[in-house]
Amino acid sequence: ETGVTQTPRHLVMGMTNKKSLKCEQHLGHNAMYWYKQSAKKPLELMFVYSLEERVENNSVPSRFSPECPNSSHLFLHLHTLQPEDSALYLCASSQIGQAGYGYTFGSGTRLTVV
Amino acid sequence: KQEVTQIPAALSVPEGENLVLNCSFTDSAIYNLQWFRQDPGKGLTSLLLIQSSQREQTSGRLNASLDKSSGRSTLYIAASQPGDSATYLCAVRDGNNRLAFGKGNQVVVIP
Numbered sequence: 209e210t211g212v213t214q215t216p217r218h219l220v221m222g223m224t225n226k227k228s229l230k231c232e233q234h235l236g237h238n239a240m241y242w243y244k245q246s247a248k249k250p251l252e253l254m255f256v257y258s259l260e261e262r263v264e265n266n267s268v269p270s271r272f273s274p275e276c277p278n279s280s281h282l283f284l285h286l287h288t289l290q291p292e293d294s295a296l297y298l299c300a301s302s303q304i305g306q307a308g309y310g311y312t313f314g315s316g317t318r319l320t321v322v
Numbered sequence: 323k324q325e326v327t328q329i330p331a332a333l334s335v336p337e338g339e340n341l342v343l344n345c346s347f348t349d350s351a352i353y354n355l356q357w358f359r360q361d362p363g364k365g366l367t368s369l370l371l372i373q374s375s376q377r378e379q380t381s382g383r384l385n386a387s388l389d390k391s392s393g394r395s396t397l398y399i400a401a402s403q404p405g406d407s408a409t410y411l412c413a414v415r416d417g418n419n420r421l422a423f424g425k426g427n428q429v430v431v432i433p
Binding site for chain 2: 314
């Protein structure tokens, strides 16, 4: 496996369910991110884990809960979501402190909340 | 707060024409700028990265320029092909390692 891998690719869940999205990076990067992409909107940064420090966007609802057990793995735990949370969720990684390195994105998880 | 604007939002060109996609940003204190391609329902694929000290980068038919002082970048795609149909996203990275994205240029290349 190379790059950034996200699972599952598609997820349909009810508003009372609990599910988790998984991301794994094989690039040796030291930072990982969750982004949300909704129709007709720019990508929105949800959470950052860099050098084991978590930084979050204060506008993200508490029904989204990230977990980063190590520098290669990132999870997004979902519970009691709303239909407006339906979107493409993208994971990315980067190497902090290296201007010559960009972000690498996964293929995303298409989430539908019913 | 960094604002990134991409113009035009959507364009259609006949196959073989050159594509010119524009990106502007409000804060010139950037770390680097990255152009991505996104196919419908898919993730982002990195095309080119320009460091803040560079003026341009080239890869095959793609060329991206950066004018940091005026807050502009342009992506040129030479001799467009139907396979170039996609959304192209511009993203600028600041000193805090945050990426700010534009809404994208949606491109259709007509055979």
